Amino acid sequence: MKRVMLLILTNLAILVVASIVMSILGVNTKSMGGLLIFAAMFGFGGSFISLKISKWMAKKTMGCEVIASPRDETERWLVDTVARQAEQSGIKMPEVAIYNSGEMNAFATGPSKDNALVAVSTGLLYGMEKGEIEAVLAHEVSHVANGDMVTLTLIQGVVNTFVIFAARAIAQVIDNFVASDDEEGEGMGFFAYMAVVFVLDMILGILASTIVAYFSRIREFKADEGAARLVGKDKMIAALERLRQGPATGEMPAQMSAFGINGKKSMAELLMSHPPLEKRIEALRNQ
Template sequence: MKSFKSLLLLVVANLLIFVTLSISFTILINVVLPLFGVDLRASVRSADLLWALVIGFGGASISLLMSKHLARAGMQMQRIDAPQSAKEHLVYESVAQLANRLGVRMPEVWVYWNDEPNAFATGPGRNHSMIAVSSGLVNLLNDHEVQAVLAHEMGHVYNGDMVSTTLLQGLMNTFVFWLSMLAARQFDDRPMIAFVVSVVLQIGLSFLALIPITWFSRRREFAADRFAAEQVGVAPMISALQKLHQRAEAMPVVHDVVRDPMATAYISGSWRGWFATHPSLEARVAALQTLQNGYSYR
């Protein structure tokens, strides 16, 4: 039953969000806006909000449920069930020890062959997750640094970041679809214009919706770094990030947050500013050094 807890949480959260949005929009359309001379009661249909919720959270939830399959389909991976090499033992046993210590089900452990150092966690819940590491990562880092990176990924699993990200994505999708339909309703007598307005707004609003999504992504990276520091120590996490920064400086790789669905699965992102999926590696090191020096962590 534990494996269904995150899914139950997702369903309950969706219902609560729908009720909250329904009440809020009803008050806004029927009470608040008319006070300012804006009457949209004839244009807004309650069914639109329901459809927006179904489409918005439906798409995000399906992506969450399929996340492990999508990750494996996009890369040449091999699952580690019976470790053979020293590196495989290191990865598998590190994850197993953390899972046992945290009281969560052992995630699936996968490796894939890519010179770019990377590791990521995904899955629909803390008891139904997977962790994957690249050959480039285990070849670049020493054993303690690999353990720190794996602890960081287990932090994402333990903190339920996959589910919370899905809820945020679903909420943003709902707003995008609802506002697009609301604008298109103004052109019901001209269906072609309504279609164009809806498509243009969906594209534009989807881009703006990346701002809160990527902000949350950056926050969860800091949280996972702190989690790793608490589990295996600050020094190996700092050392791992410094090596990854040096590697990124020597061989920069661009990951497009708009076109790449795996953009948030990389250890570092190439975008900066509001649309950055990750804090800079320098900022992450600085935050860990603050923790190491005994000051409050951001």
């Protein structure tokens, strides 16, 4: 729901500016073609801006401390392990960082395979065995090697475009219907129109979130498979088992959680960015 609300608030905040830009460009948003251009620019634009600044946002929001020069054996091992896995995966060395959190978690982010960040929490670093940490790192490196950040950005852009276009297209149909029954032909009026758009954004946003979450869960299974190839199936299963048993004392922001090793819990699996740990373990055992 946080993603949905963020989408809605972003739409409302940028709508006026976007409308001015479209007017300057001479695009008529009252036509379906103009509305589609508006929706695509808005939907994909926000997604790609988020991707472009994803590393910077991760460092700021999570308080990540990038390991520029290892200070001890633990940090040296961490950097060397990621370097080895990155070489095996055919990608450039990601930045490696540690962030302070009691939650056992890690994530990968960045605008491309060759410009990425892999970060681990202190809870994971000091709460897991080395073999388990190695598997978690392999999972995150696999996310980078698979291009998951770009893939999910494209998917998010498509569903954002759908939500923006469909909500306003339906609102225009309702407005035209009201206008046809109105002797003065004025329709709903601006505020009523915006209220309808707001409700439609919320409803369609929930549907869009289930689509993004579905593809995110698929990418998690793929990253688990990639980690199993890099370090062995047993280590990956052991890491997931430890995550299932360990405490979760904090939560990542929504923009980071999609690439965390340990996803947020949800009452509805349809809205989960990660499959349940039990299903991930079962999938690995059945390989």
